[in-house]
Amino acid sequence: MSEGVMAVVKPEMKSYIWLQTADGSIQQVEEEVAMFCPMICREILQTGMGSSKNYAISLPQRVNPAILGLILDYCRFHQVPGRSNKERKTFDEKFIRMDTKKLCELTSAADSLQLKPLVDLTSRALARIIEGKTPEEIRETFHLPDDLTEEEKLEPLRNITDDPRIRLLNRLYARKRKELKEREKLKSVEAEEERVDERSVDDLLTFINGGNRETKGVKTNKNKKKNRRRKDHPKDSSTNVNGHNKDLDALSSASQDGDTINVESPSPSSSKLQDSTYVTFSSKRDLDDGDLDDDLDPAMKEELDREVEDFARRLNSDWPERMQEILSLGQERKLAPIDINGNGSARRYKSDLQVWTGDNDLRESTI
Amino acid sequence: MGDFSGCDLISNLPQSIIESILTRLPIRDAVRTSCLSRKWRYKWTTITHLSFDEKCVTLSNDRALVEKSLIDFVTRALFLHQGPIHKFQLSTSYLQSCSDIDQWILFLSRNDIKELVLELGEGEWFRVPSCLFYCKKLTRLELFRCELDPPPSFKGFLCLKSLNLHQVLVTPDAIESLISSCPLLESLALSYFDSLALNIRAPNLKYLCLEGEFKDICLENTPLLVAMSVAMYMTDDIAEHFEQSSNCNFIKFLGGIPLLERLVGHIYFTKYLSIGNDLGILPITYNRLKIIELYQVSFEDMNEILVVLRLITSAPNLRELQISGSSNALAAIEASDLDFWEKQCPSDCTFRRLKVVKMTDMSGVPHEMEFIKFLLKKSPVLEMMSITPCAYGLEGRMKMLIELVRFKRASPEAEVIFIQD
Numbered sequence: 001m002s003e004g005v006m007a008v009v010k011p012e013m014k015s016y017i018w019l020q021t022a023d024g025s026i027q028q029v030e031e032e033v034a035m036f037c038p039m040i041c042r043e044i045l046q047t048g049m050g051s052s053k054n055y056a057i058s059l060p061q062r063v064n065p066a067i068l069g070l071i072l073d074y075c076r077f078h079q080v081p082g083r084s085n086k087e088r089k090t091f092d093e094k095f096i097r098m099d100t101k102k103l104c105e106l107t108s109a110a111d112s113l114q115l116k117p118l119v120d121l122t123s124r125a126l127a128r129i130i131e132g133k134t135p136e137e138i139r140e141t142f143h144l145p146d147d148l149t150e151e152e153k154l155e156p157l158r159n160i161t162d163d164p165r166i167r168l169l170n171r172l173y174a175r176k177r178k179e180l181k182e183r184e185k186l187k188s189v190e191a192e193e194e195r196v197d198e199r200s201v202d203d204l205l206t207f208i209n210g211g212n213r214e215t216k217g218v219k220t221n222k223n224k225k226k227n228r229r230r231k232d233h234p235k236d237s238s239t240n241v242n243g244h245n246k247d248l249d250a251l252s253s254a255s256q257d258g259d260t261i262n263v264e265s266p267s268p269s270s271s272k273l274q275d276s277t278y279v280t281f282s283s284k285r286d287l288d289d290g291d292l293d294d295d296l297d298p299a300m301k302e303e304l305d306r307e308v309e310d311f312a313r314r315l316n317s318d319w320p321e322r323m324q325e326i327l328s329l330g331q332e333r334k335l336a337p338i339d340i341n342g343n344g345s346a347r348r349y350k351s352d353l354q355v356w357t358g359d360n361d362l363r364e365s366t367i
Numbered sequence: 368m369g370d371f372s373g374c375d376l377i378s379n380l381p382q383s384i385i386e387s388i389l390t391r392l393p394i395r396d397a398v399r400t401s402c403l404s405r406k407w408r409y410k411w412t413t414i415t416h417l418s419f420d421e422k423c424v425t426l427s428n429d430r431a432l433v434e435k436s437l438i439d440f441v442t443r444a445l446f447l448h449q450g451p452i453h454k455f456q457l458s459t460s461y462l463q464s465c466s467d468i469d470q471w472i473l474f475l476s477r478n479d480i481k482e483l484v485l486e487l488g489e490g491e492w493f494r495v496p497s498c499l500f501y502c503k504k505l506t507r508l509e510l511f512r513c514e515l516d517p518p519p520s521f522k523g524f525l526c527l528k529s530l531n532l533h534q535v536l537v538t539p540d541a542i543e544s545l546i547s548s549c550p551l552l553e554s555l556a557l558s559y560f561d562s563l564a565l566n567i568r569a570p571n572l573k574y575l576c577l578e579g580e581f582k583d584i585c586l587e588n589t590p591l592l593v594a595m596s597v598a599m600y601m602t603d604d605i606a607e608h609f610e611q612s613s614n615c616n617f618i619k620f621l622g623g624i625p626l627l628e629r630l631v632g633h634i635y636f637t638k639y640l641s642i643g644n645d646l647g648i649l650p651i652t653y654n655r656l657k658i659i660e661l662y663q664v665s666f667e668d669m670n671e672i673l674v675v676l677r678l679i680t681s682a683p684n685l686r687e688l689q690i691s692g693s694s695n696a697l698a699a700i701e702a703s704d705l706d707f708w709e710k711q712c713p714s715d716c717t718f719r720r721l722k723v724v725k726m727t728d729m730s731g732v733p734h735e736m737e738f739i740k741f742l743l744k745k746s747p748v749l750e751m752m753s754i755t756p757c758a759y760g761l762e763g764r765m766k767m768l769i770e771l772v773r774f775k776r777a778s779p780e781a782e783v784i785f786i787q788d
Contacts (some may be wrong), residue, residue, distance in 0.1 A: 127391035
């Protein structure tokens with residue numbers, strides 16, 4: 001049936017195909033040009049549509065009339081069999097020169113029409129646009145929202161291009177900058193007196209390793225994980241445990257949320273180290289998104305270097321002993337105040353342990 | 368940043384297009400897209416083609432540092448990657464043999480790797496770990512400067528279509544069994560093997576490329592071969608070994624490939640074929656052979672001339688012929704056997720389809736000129752014959768030209784072009 005309909009009346013008359021775009025407008029196109037698109041070709045052969053205005057082929061939504069015009073220009077040139085490769089290449093190079101917005105629309109439309117050569121051509125052009133640009137430039141070109149947090153922005157790049165020391169350093173920096181930003185906001189609302197922390201580095205590290213601590217006031221933050229921990233905090237009076245949480249997080253964040261690179265900031269409620277280092281930098285000018293290392297002067301950097309090194313060293317060396325500590329302390333603390341929901345809390349305790357240790361065996365051994 | 372009146376242009380394109388774009392970027396730029404916006408954070412992690420080289424890291428004069436940062440980069444990229452990896456390419460001279468590469472290959476073998484290209488440095492050759500042989504879905508394998516040692520339990524790559532080994536250390540038995548145990552093999556390239564004696568059994572082989580010192584090659588079972596390119600380096604001992612052998616190399620090599628369409632032979636190829644030549648009628652006709660390119664044919668060796676004649680007379684549909692000579696014009700003053708062309712040369716053959724002939728490095732020795740004369744006389748549809756002399760003196764060229772002008776041409780359309788520089 002379709003063949004009969006296709007063979008339009010007089011031999012000298014060209015046959016035309018009727019195409020309808022999503023906005024309702026209808027165009028007629030020479031048959032051989034339209035058949036160059038696999039999707040249109042299939043429509044014609046399978047359903048016999050397109051032979052007249054009333055039976056126009058509906059094109060996918062991603063194809064608007066202007067873009068359709070471009071696509072048909074492409075098809076019109078390339079469907080002619082006699083052209084040399086050089087001619088085709090020259091045409092392609094000229095064809096592809098258009099603004100980015102149109103290029104993206106064209107890619108999308110070509111994909112919906114399954115016109116693979118055009119998709120390849122536009123993909124290559126888009127890759128050329130992206131290549132070599134900085135993230136800011138790319139965002140500007142494509143109107144991308146800048147909605148990653150500081151830390152998230154740093155993670156993948158730094159993880160891939162730098163060594164672990166710098167990564168730890170970056171985490172500290174990122175945390176600090178966040179704090180600074182929040183501080184700025186708070187400052188504009190209310191005057192707040194700055195705390196000065198005179199403790200030495202050794203004291204701070206003792207703090208990490210399980211010495212006595214007093215909790216400071218809770219700071220606001222956006223991270224959900226932190227909120228969750230804060231909820232646990234009142235029930236678990238061991239700040240010790242939470243301090244260890246922070247260390248563990250730094251190492252086993254992967255097991256927590258399945259993200260291989262997501263690093264959590266520690267809960268500020270228990271972090272003295274954080275306070276002090278924050279304070280040391282509070283007098284610095286605004287730290288922008290650019291290169292981190294340049295924002296701090298060498299003395300500061302050195303101190304931070306030392307802190308980080310000690311930090312890392314202790315993490316690595318004292319690990320088994322500290323694990324024991326957590327387990328024993330946690331056990332004492334938790335079981336004591338809980339009478340009523342014996343089972344529930346025990347379960348919770350166990351799941352906390354799992355979270356801390358990332359230990360699958362433990363998980364399996366629970367209900 | 369720009370105007371927010373324009374909405375996001377690109378993040379909502381289908382994932383296949385995003386991957387197509389990211390695959391066309393250098394891997395470093397692709398990874399960097401993860402800090403563009405929330406949606407882009409993990410878009411790069413599912414691309415299926417990963418291609419690493421030293422452009423991934425900042426170069427410096429400290430080799431060890433570059434090596435370390437490259438290793439870190441690849442390891443972390445693989446660690447962050449999600450999903451199957453179909454193509455993995457590593458091309459760098461900075462990485463010597465190291466255990467990290469072993470681990471990467473192990474990782475790839477668990478991730479459906481299909482195409483693997485390893486191009487490593489000049490130092491100690493990388494010893495390919497046995498986990499490579501468990502990559503069941505491998506369709507393409509390219510190794511440069513590696514050591515290959517298949518385990519005894521290895522039964523072959525059942526999906527392998529393309530194999531390219533370049534400067535690879537492997538025993539001849541291993542190579543032979545590797546080739547014959549890959550039933551789908553279509554394209555084979557072996558280069559820079561020393562003194563290799565090889566029986567190639569590959570029923571689906573279409574493209575063959577050999578380069579190196581081959582002692583003995585026999586295309587035992589390659590009936591579907593379509594195109595072949597061979598560059599034979601021969602040392603004197605190999606040549607000697609040949610003189611004593613009675614096997615006809617021509618038949619061994621070209622006897623079982625009736626579907627051949629294109630033949631390219633470099634360096635000592637014609638000499639190799641000429642050894643053990645039985646001069647009888649060739650049992651095979653190459654009906655599809657359209658293009659023959661033979662380089663460094665010595666027109667002072669009668670045997671080589673016979674090989675060339677045998678080839679072109681067994682290819683009735685030959686369209687294009689390209690021959691470069693390697694004769695010493697100063698040495699050959701009078702050639703013997705010149706009467707061959709009058710008496711013994713097959714006189715009933717015509718090259719019915721031959722349209723283009725290119726003769727290069729012609730020194731004007733008598734046999735060369737006779738050959739050209741022969742071609743001109745027997746090619747009724749010839750369109751172009753180009754001759755590029757290598758004779759340095761003007762006089763030598765003049766001599767050639769004077770002879771050329773005299774030759775009879777069977778084709779009225781033939782243009783004989785003498786290329787000056």
